[in-house]
Amino acid sequence: MMADETTKQMLRRAADGRFARRWIVGEGIDIGCGPDPLGKLKDYFPLMTGARPWDLPDGDAMLMEGVADDSYDFVHSSHCLEHLVDPVRALGNWIRICKPGGHLVITIPDEDMYEQGVWPSIFNQDHKWTFTILKPQSWSPKSISLVQLLDLFKEEVEVLKLEKLDSGFQYDQPLRDQTLKGTSESAIEFVLRKRAKGWGLATAVDNAAARFAQVARQHEIDAKFAEAIALHQQGRVGEAQAAYTAILAADADNIAVMNNLALIAPFAQAEPLLRRALEISPSYVDALLNLGNQLVANQRVEEGRDLLRRALEAAPDDARVVRALSQAYDTLAAYEDAVALLVEKGALLNDLDEVYCRLGKYCEHLGRTDEALAYLAKALAINPAHVEANIYSGRQHLRKGDFKRGAEGIAWIWHGRIPDSQIGLFVDEAGQPIRQDGRTIVLSADSGLGDTLQFVRYARPLKALGARVVVECQPELLRLVGAMPEVDEAVAIGGLAAGFDLRLPLHNLIGAFRTTVDTIPAEVPYLAAPVDEAATYAQRLGSHAGVRVGLCWAGNPSHPRNADRSVAPAQLAPLLGQAGARFFSLQKGADGGALGLVDWTGEFADMATTAALVTGLDLVISVDSAVAHLAGALGRPVWLLNRFDSCWRWLEAGTETSPWYPTLTQFRQPVAGDWDTVMAAVTARLAEMVAAGTARR
DSSP states (O other), rough: OOOHHHHHHHHHTTTOOHIIIIIIIEEEEEETOSOGGGGGGGGGOTEEEEEEEOOOOGGGGHHHHHHHOOEEEEEEEEEGGGSSOHHHHHHHHHHHHHHEEEEEEEEEBBBBTTTOOOSOOSSSSTTEEEEEOOSSSSSSTTTEEHHHHHTTTTTTTEEEEEEOOTTTTTTTTTSGGGGGSSSOOOOOEEEEEOOTTSSSSHHHHHHHHHHHHHHHHHHHHHHHHHHHHHHHHHTOHHHHHHHHHHHHHHTTTTHHHHHHHHHOOOOHHHHHHHHHHHOOOTEEEEEEHHHHHHHHHHHOOOHHHHHHHHHHHTTTOOHHHHHHHHHHHTTTHHHHHHHHHHHHHHSSSOHHHHHHHHHHHHHHHTHHHHHHHHHHHHHHHOOTTOHHHHHHHHHHHHTTTTTHHHHHGGGGGGGBBSSSTTTTTSSTTTOBBOOOOOOOOEOOOOHHHHHHHHHHHGHHHHHHHHHHHEEEOGGGGHHHHHOOOOOSEEEEETTTOOOOOOOEEEGGGGHHHHHHHGGOOSEEEEEEEHHHHHHHHHHHHHOOOEEEEEEEEOOEEEEEHHHOOOOOOGGHHHHHOOTTEEEEETTSSOGGGGTTOOOOOOGGGSSSHHHHHHTTTTTEEEEHHHHHHHHTTTOEEEEEEOTTTTOOOOTTTOOOOOOOTTTHHHHHHHOOTTTTHHHHHHHHHHHHHHHHHHHOO
């Protein structure tokens, strides 16, 4: 608590003759005097005839009820205004009771010297407001700028003095109440002179009254807004919603309240609130950002992108907007736009390693492998332990056929879960195999079904090194993988028992064997369908003439890139119209019959059943899915319908075959989204195959 502030002020007021000769002269009133009234200092003010003390027992210092207009030659107040609910209304009443030509001498705490950046005040819990002379922005939610406050009264008063009292304040001291020192005031003092009558005062007072009411109402709204924000920040969402709604009932066009309420309201309520805010203020960045983000989150991504672009025009250096817009571009797969944005504005974001990583990711999607590597190198130069940048970098090296560096990168998929590097576990640096006699080694699935089917081939060379091989895989693969001669045991993910010597993720096998493009264990088949089921399907297939083609046109719907790698059923029409071919659905969960395909997928219990059908087909045509890997692992002819920004395993554009599957042929999009060109090429190749088969027959 600030004590004896009026007495303390005499140390400097005595040296300024204006206080004694001009300002504190005649009969006055001392508002909020407490135990340190001005009257006890009469010896310092010889022209002061009296100073009426006014404190809590006398009435509300804000209203000054019972005190007539133009009553006192001067009004004095020391450290009272900050305690009042409405300082604007209080100051208006203090001016009212001062005589024309009289003076108001007022001191209040300075927010930076007294509260020192902490609100609510830790030195006086009764403070309702903080004050500053003038700042572009205050840390305090209840800050009042005196320049702006006094501007409201410019028709009634003249400002004679406005000063920050910091002569005894020590700025380098830790947080503490320096007013407890005898010489430190931590305050602001201002002196006003009430203008004389004859200035059109009656009209001015009427105008001022209207302004006072408006400002007081705004301060009341601001106070309620601060309370609502506090509830919001505390996670008391229901109470915060009610508080925001109550403010809007009194101030229907308050766009800041609309924006905050929209942050916690259901989208159906949030959207009209934000639309209304933007009608009132079309360039209101927070509403543009909020609505843009919510539209993106509710699958209206293009609308969200357009609003975020407007936000960027309104606030070109707002990092929040840059981040949100780049995410919208990512969602839309608008990678050229995302790259252009981050190249221009990425420096505004604090996490430059993340910016460069995202640039690398977007360039990967654009098929610009070298450019992606350059950005990822910048990310890793800033933060060598950036997990995603290491993984993406590894993928680019794998795509380029540099399996050594690629293995080092993708090993980061398991960063933090595997204590040591697993590169070179089974092959030394000279390329010589390392025996594993007597060891039980677990190969654990670490991604989708296709990855497991691709990498389980390593069971064969591992078994040749003398290991007992256990494969931990998806339940759909247990029968198929468990039937491999090189696999001693197949267990479902989560069902692994103790008693093994080493466990490693399937992706790490590339590095564990120091694999290169030339040393991939590519001998097929390494999987086989159950003999009895394959025989049954072979018999059933025999009743269908022509080239028998299995077709899979979509991947796993839960895959984040599934839309990019899947072909719309309507785009299959040219292929399905090929005479001399009979098509069989391998698309489990879809109605192949509606497309004219033979659909036995309802019989598929697991991938072993699928393998039984695939074994009897002449050809499998598939998008990048587990079916393509299955056909390749079974050694069956498979044509891969590959997207433009394909997975690293299919290497760079221009590669038609695959080092992983000798029987696989790629048909890659020339540009992103162009399935028509792919389907035309596949249809033409199938026509050749049908013609060749007919000629042989």
